Structures are given as structure tokens and as C-alpha cells.
Amino acid sequence: MxxxxxxxxxxxxxxxxxxxxxxxxxxxxxxxxxxxxxxxxxxxxxxxxxxxxxxxxxxxxxxxxxxxxxxxxxxxxxxxxxxxxxxxxxxxxxxxxxxxxxxxxxxxxxxxxxxxxxxxxxxxxxxxxxxxxxxxxxxxxxxxxxxxxxxxxxxxxxxxxxxxxxxxSKTRKLYLRDLSNYYNQFIHRLPKIDSDRLLRSPLRLLDSKEIITKELSSGAPKSVDYLxxxxxxxxxxxxxxxxxxxxxxxxxxxxxxxxxxxxxxxxxxxxxxxxxxxxxxxxxxxxxxxxxxxxxxxxxxxxxxxxxxxxxxxxxxxxxxQKVKIPANQTVDVVIIHMGGIIEDLWGLISDLRDNGLSTVFAPNRSMKSQMRYANNINAKIAIIVGPDEISKGSVNIKDLSAAGSQKELILDSKVIFKYIREKNIL
RNA sequence: GUGGAUGUAGUGUAGUGGUUAACACGUCUGGUUGUGGCCCAGAAGAUCGAGGGUUCGAGUCCCUCCAUCCACCCCA
Missing domain, CATH: 3.30.930.10 (Bira Bifunctional Protein; Domain 2)
Structure with a gap:
């Protein structure tokens, strides 16, 4: 089902x-x-x-x-x-x-x-x-x-x-009466749709799509004359x-x-x-x-x-x-690429990034290549790459995904990272 | 509510009665140890809208239902 x-x-x-x-x-x-x-x-x-x-x-x-x-x-x-x-x-x-x-x-x-x-x-x-x-x-x-x-x-x-x-409402009643009377003269010529409608809502006949009714409507009383x-x-x-x-x-x-x-x-x-x-x-x-x-x-x-x-x-x-240009959907700013099961060491950093207005996600726990592809596929702007090497050095690698070969090693410190992002004007 | 057209993987399509339903895009995995976009290879993914029927055999024909689209009706 x-x-x-x-x-x-x-x-x-x-x-x-x-x-x-x-x-x-x-x-x-x-x-x-x-x-x-x-x-x-x-x-x-x-x-x-x-x-x-x-x-x-x-x-x-x-x-x-x-x-x-x-x-x-x-x-x-x-x-x-x-x-x-x-x-x-x-x-x-x-x-x-x-x-x-x-x-x-x-x-x-x-x-x-x-x-x-x-x-x-x-x-x-x-x-x-x-x-x-x-x-x-x-x-x-x-x-x-x-x-x-x-x-x-x-x-x-x-x-x-x-x-x-x-x-x-007062003049409208008068108008509706005259309008009905007008169409009633031609009741035998009206298409069935419109002769039916005449009883329910005579105003409707005015914007009827039937050719005959359209012709008749040109001579119909106008609401403006009944004000x-x-x-x-x-x-x-x-x-x-x-x-x-x-x-x-x-x-x-x-x-x-x-x-x-x-x-x-x-x-x-x-x-x-x-x-x-x-x-x-x-x-x-x-x-x-x-x-x-x-x-x-x-x-x-x-x-x-x-x-x-x-x-x-x-x-x-x-x-x-009309093909009006619409701003694109908001995308992710930072993807954390992580190896060696150390994601929990980065939660402080991730939290800081979010608190400072950067939408941040961690990549799914897959191969590095796959994580990079993921970052690319969701249109992320920055990858922050951390594995056992960086952890032992207390550093991160940060990469601007819009530019080729722009990777930089920084110390694992959110202030340093923000400063770098701001100076490089990556976002 | 009335009339008509359409309905094949997530999306767009091919398949016009006969073996395991095809292609593109997308997704996932690889292309040696930790680096995306291009390229290459592979995988997953469709009870062919659903249910009946005709037939030796149906995605292909028929019926019913469901949904989408078009016109009417009506309205935003």
C-alpha cells in the first residue's frame, strides 16, 4: 500500500x-x-x-x-x-x-x-x-x-x-432585475448553460464564454448606469x-x-x-x-x-x-570533512561556527573522497578537513570550494578560522 | 460536477503483442594509503499508476478505478 x-x-x-x-x-x-x-x-x-x-x-x-x-x-x-x-x-x-x-x-x-x-x-x-x-x-x-x-x-x-x-445593495437589486429582464427577452436563444445561470446569478452571463451570450451582452444594461x-x-x-x-x-x-x-x-x-x-x-x-x-x-x-x-x-x-530571476536557495556554508572517527572533537568548533552565523554540517561518515563529493553536491562554500593528523597537531585544513587549490592549514581555533574566512572573503 | 488527453526507475524519455523493460540526468561506490567539481568504470533504483479482462503470451489491446493536464464550471 x-x-x-x-x-x-x-x-x-x-x-x-x-x-x-x-x-x-x-x-x-x-x-x-x-x-x-x-x-x-x-x-x-x-x-x-x-x-x-x-x-x-x-x-x-x-x-x-x-x-x-x-x-x-x-x-x-x-x-x-x-x-x-x-x-x-x-x-x-x-x-x-x-x-x-x-x-x-x-x-x-x-x-x-x-x-x-x-x-x-x-x-x-x-x-x-x-x-x-x-x-x-x-x-x-x-x-x-x-x-x-x-x-x-x-x-x-x-x-x-x-x-x-x-x-x-439597493441599486444592485434594480440592476439585477433589469439585467435578468434583458436576458429573459432572449431566453430562447441563450445556450442552456446560460439560461440556467440566468436564474442563479444573472451577473455571470456578462462574462459568459458562449458566443451568442457574448453578442447579447454588448447590449445589456451596465452596472455603472445604475449607481x-x-x-x-x-x-x-x-x-x-x-x-x-x-x-x-x-x-x-x-x-x-x-x-x-x-x-x-x-x-x-x-x-x-x-x-x-x-x-x-x-x-x-x-x-x-x-x-x-x-x-x-x-x-x-x-x-x-x-x-x-x-x-x-x-x-x-x-x-x-516570465522567467523572473529568483534568488537561489540558501546553501550550506561549511562542511566538516572528518576522518578517523574524531567528529566529537570538532563539536565545539561546529557549534562556534553556527553561533557565528555560518550554516555548518558535518559530512556523512564515508570515505574522504565521498565526503568531498558530498560537500560539492550540496553546494557548500567551505570544507574544513580534519583527521588524526590535524587532531594531533591541533590544526585544521580549510578549503575554499569555489577555487581550485586553495587549501590552508590553520590552528584549531574558531577565532583564527573566522578571521581567515573574513580576510579571504570566501563567503 | 461535465467533456477530452495522458500515466514506463527520483527526474526526463525510448520501447507501437513475444526472451532477464532501455537511455540520459540524478544518487551511491570505485579509479591504491586523507581531497570535490571534469573524465572513466561499476552499483542500486521500475511488481511499466492500481485492479480486473482478452490472449499461448501485455508496458503495449479492452474495462474499471486513481492521479495529472486541457476545456467547461468556478475562482486565487
Whole structure:
């Protein structure tokens, strides 16, 4: 019986870690520059949190949740997304008593029972950012700038930013009604997929891939025309702010796409996505929007919020596709090559080396040639060679593995060894 | 959940019904006594994704399952 990992999960092996470290470093550092703070919430939550927050009618809740009853009989769900949990934490911990708005970032596994594909997993990792407690469009602009800056700091290019507004809940109902009515006129011409969807979520028809629907969609009512006075002001202001931002950042571009829809119920007003040009269908690298009704829906005080989630795995796929140069994995600094069963005489030295910041390992107990090969194969920078001869003399041989024939005998004294390494500038 | 493609050592591949499944990279061991990278030699490593079936005989054909990939759906 062989075990294999569950479908749609992945092992992130040491060779891949430089990508993960790179992406997460850029993500965190960028968010910190924008004044965001790290937050962590549990991997699983009360199932109702997601039903209530994400929306009973959404695909995510209806057919993609990892839900189960725990031994106490409570229904538990592995989080399918991050925002609901963060908002729950905001409410539960009384974060409204902290300076507003609160700005959080997190990196966490998300779980959705989906049919796996490249860039779509059952467990994937999201770096997410949220601004909670201020409804002004300046923060819409800020979160978009943060997303953009993050992607830019990663060294990615040719990423499109798409932007839309869904209006607020009142005008949205009106809009949805008119949108449904519009498509209903053509119900007999719609492909079955879309006539089905029309009942569930009419917004979806706007970004349908069916040719007929696409044609019909060009004449469909636009959400921008249904904005309330406030939402219109909000939207216009956001556009103005982004245009201003673009004046100082030449490579910042956005495109208003009134077919852009997002799948979670809590979104209102601003929604946006960053999508690599000529990407496949699993292309969205970062997506988010405003969710003003959410906290109240979860039983908290009426509190606006806006945020985004970005898929780490998708970022890495794109980094590889664009051949962005990533720093290599950290390698070992010093390998101790030892003969004659005297390794225990070197533990003091090994300890000193580590305490002074050098990653140090001893070679496996094999022939010297094999130990040297080992040092080479793990890309170590320095070999320190000690056998019975050196022990009796109280010395070591130290060798710079990047240069041929650079071996030097030193006395077995960590200070002398550090001095030599520093002077020779080997590391 | 729907449709399609694929599945051979750790990785990448060859093998297109017939003896002990091949090659490259990687790993390990050697190339005389304690010195890596190049080179040379050798070894280990695959019940050919799993289980059934057809056949005298299957990695090769058929079925089921599993997994990966692609499209849909959905989303990060």
C-alpha cells in the first residue's frame, strides 16, 4: 500500500522554497510599507460563518466546502477564503476600538473541493490584505495600489488590471432585475448553460464564454448606469484617484470592464482583478473588492471593508512563465570533512561556527573522497578537513570550494578560522 | 460536477503483442594509503499508476478505478 497525497494538494519541496520565500517576502514587505499588520486566523471555522459571509448561493459554499461534523457534533469548515475569517476576528476581538481603519495581511492555506487543474488546487495558498473600517474611495485606491505594487515588486510584467463597480445593495437589486429582464427577452436563444445561470446569478452571463451570450451582452444594461448618487460619487472619485496615481506611475494602467463579476456574495461597489496577458483560464493572480455589508451580515456593527486575495501558486506559475530571476536557495556554508572517527572533537568548533552565523554540517561518515563529493553536491562554500593528523597537531585544513587549490592549514581555533574566512572573503 | 488527453526507475524519455523493460540526468561506490567539481568504470533504483479482462503470451489491446493536464464550471 502506497500513500499518495490527496487530490489537488501538493508537496512544496526544498527546491521550490526559493520561489515561496521570494513571493512571501515581497508580499509582506510591500504590505508593511503600506502600513498593514499581520493577522492569523484558524484554519477551520464554524460552517455558518462561510454560509453567511460568502453566501449560501455561491458555488464556493454550495459545492466546494470541506465541511464535517467534529466529535462534539459541531459543523466545521476548512476555510475556503480569508475575508470572512478576518472579519469575524475583527468583530470578535473588538477591533473597532483600535484606530480605524485596520489594515491586515495574511498568508494562509485555502481549501475548496474543486476539480484540480494547473493553477487550481484543493488546497492553495493566498496572500490577502484587508482594510476594515473606512468606506472612502481613497482606500479603494490604496488597496489597488498595494496589489499593483506587490506584483510589480515581484518583477512581473504584462499584468492587466480590470476594474468594475457593482454599485451598492439597493441599486444592485434594480440592476439585477433589469439585467435578468434583458436576458429573459432572449431566453430562447441563450445556450442552456446560460439560461440556467440566468436564474442563479444573472451577473455571470456578462462574462459568459458562449458566443451568442457574448453578442447579447454588448447590449445589456451596465452596472455603472445604475449607481446610486453615493456610489457614483465613490466610483468617480476612485477613477480620478487612480488616474492621478497613474500620472506618477507610468506603468500603472487599468481598464474598466463592466463585465467583471466576482463570485462571492459580499462584494459591493469596487471589484478588481489582476490578470496576466494571454494567460489561460485559471489566470487571475489577484482579485478583490469592497465588501461593505459583510461585517454587519456577520453580526458586527455596520463596518465597511475592502481587500484582495492573491494566489501564491499562481504567482509562482507566472514568475516561471516570465522567467523572473529568483534568488537561489540558501546553501550550506561549511562542511566538516572528518576522518578517523574524531567528529566529537570538532563539536565545539561546529557549534562556534553556527553561533557565528555560518550554516555548518558535518559530512556523512564515508570515505574522504565521498565526503568531498558530498560537500560539492550540496553546494557548500567551505570544507574544513580534519583527521588524526590535524587532531594531533591541533590544526585544521580549510578549503575554499569555489577555487581550485586553495587549501590552508590553520590552528584549531574558531577565532583564527573566522578571521581567515573574513580576510579571504570566501563567503 | 461535465467533456477530452495522458500515466514506463527520483527526474526526463525510448520501447507501437513475444526472451532477464532501455537511455540520459540524478544518487551511491570505485579509479591504491586523507581531497570535490571534469573524465572513466561499476552499483542500486521500475511488481511499466492500481485492479480486473482478452490472449499461448501485455508496458503495449479492452474495462474499471486513481492521479495529472486541457476545456467547461468556478475562482486565487
Amino acid at each position: 502506497k500513500f499518495i497525497r490527496p487530490r489537488g494538494t501538493s508537496d512544496i519541496l526544498p527546491d521550490e522554497q526559493n520561489y515561496w520565500n521570494y513571493v512571501l517576502d515581497k508580499a509582506k514587505n510591500t504590505a508593511i510599507k503600506f502600513g498593514f499588520q499581520s493577522i492569523e486566523t484558524p484554519t477551520f471555522e464554524d460552517t455558518n460563518l462561510f454560509k453567511r459571509g460568502v453566501g449560501e448561493g455561491t458555488d464556493v459554499v454550495m459545492k466546494e466546502m470541506y465541511s464535517f461534523d467534529d466529535l462534539g457534533g459541531d459543523s466545521i469548515t476548512l476555510r475556503p477564503e480569508g475575508t470572512a475569517s478576518v472579519c469575524r476576528a475583527y468583530i470578535e476581538n473588538g477591533m473597532k476600538n483600535q484606530p480605524q481603519p485596520q489594515k491586515y495581511f495574511y498568508n494562509a492555506s485555502m481549501f475548496r473541493y474543486e476539480r484540480p487543474q494547473a493553477g487550481r488546487l484543493r488546497e492553495h495558498h493566498q496572500f490577502g490584505c484587508e482594510i476594515i473600517g473606512d468606506e472612502n474611495p481613497e482606500y479603494d485606491a490604496e488597496i489597488i495600489q498595494l496589489g499593483w505594487k506587490y506584483i510589480k515588486n515581484l518583477g512581473l510584467s504584462n499584468i492587466e488590471l480590470k476594474l468594475n463597480t457593482l454599485g451598492d 446610486s448618487e453615493e456610489s457614483k460619487t465613490h466610483w468617480d472619485r476612485l477613477i480620478y484617484l487612480l488616474d492621478k496615481f497613474a500620472e506618477n506611475n507610468e506603468d500603472f494602467h487599468y481598464e474598466v470592464d463592466n463585465r467583471l463579476v466576482r463570485g462571492l456574495d459580499y462584494y459591493n461597489r469596487t471589484v478588481f482583478e489582476f490578470i496576466p496577458q494571454n494567460s489561460s483560464t485559471q489566470g487571475t493572480i489577484l482579485g478583490g473588492g469592497r465588501y461593505d455589508p459583510l461585517i454587519e451580515m456577520l453580526g458586527g456593527p455596520s463596518t465597511p471593508g475592502i481587500g484582495f486575495g492573491s494566489g501564491i501558486e499562481r504567482m509562482i506559475i507566472e514568475l516561471k512563465k
